[in-house]
Amino acid sequence: MARKALRVQERLIVALDDPALPQALALAKRLRGVVRTVKVGSALFTAHGPEAVARLRAMGFGVMLDLKFFDIPSTVELSCRAAGGLRVSLLTVHACGEPEMLAAAVRGARQGARRVGAAPPAVLGVTVLTSVGGRSARQLRAEVLRRAARAIDAGCNGVVASAREAAALRRRLGRQPLIVCPGIRPARAARADQQRVATPREALAQGASHLVVGRPITAAADPRAAARHILEEMETVNGC
DSSP: OHHHHHHHHTTEEEEEOOSOHHHHHHHHHHHBTTBOEEEEOHHHHHHHTHHHHHHHHHTTOEEEEEEEEOSOHHHHHHHHHHHHTTTOSEEEEETTSOHHHHHHHHHHHHHHHHHTTOOOOEEEEEOSOTTOOSSOHHHHHHHHHHHHHHHHHTTOSEEEOOGGGHHHHHHHHOSSSEEEEOOBOOTTOOOTTOSSOBOHHHHHHTTOSEEEEOHHHHTSSSHHHHHHHHHHHHHTSTTO
């Protein structure tokens, strides 16, 4: 059971979206020992930059740096080189970019990690945001698959996509690439600004490798208990 729980813990990523570093660190402290990886997005990173990553890593967390890099290839390469030097575990780049940009992201991340003697972060291509609606499921799935294939062909380690496309992605990409799914909501939880959501059980059953959970944990009265509840649900899925 302990070995099984450890594997599940590694698949849950908690999004720290509070731009105030003291509050983010206080929340992370409450989750320590239950959660292994946290996500630093644009709000927290814009406010506090590399310090936020360093402080969280010092607490023992792996960090997913979610800045969704998108620019000309040389700029993306430099940005990902800097990110790799921060010793993050995962980082994101927009998969709507051209193959040259995506390949530059991978190259930069590896160079940055090598310079500090760290393992290279997994580079994830962000396909279509989970807040996007207004199109048919078929249209969205086709767009996600196109962007995902582009990212993997360019050398990315995986993709970020809604759980609603995870099964199609797993069939197309095979078992190896990471499929990281945000928009995860426990049953009866509010959707907020998310459109294409799924429960933890649904997402894993569809082929997700990692789940990103924000407000259902961070806004809970007891974040530690909320995280444990999600982990318990994840443990009930075959193969986890």
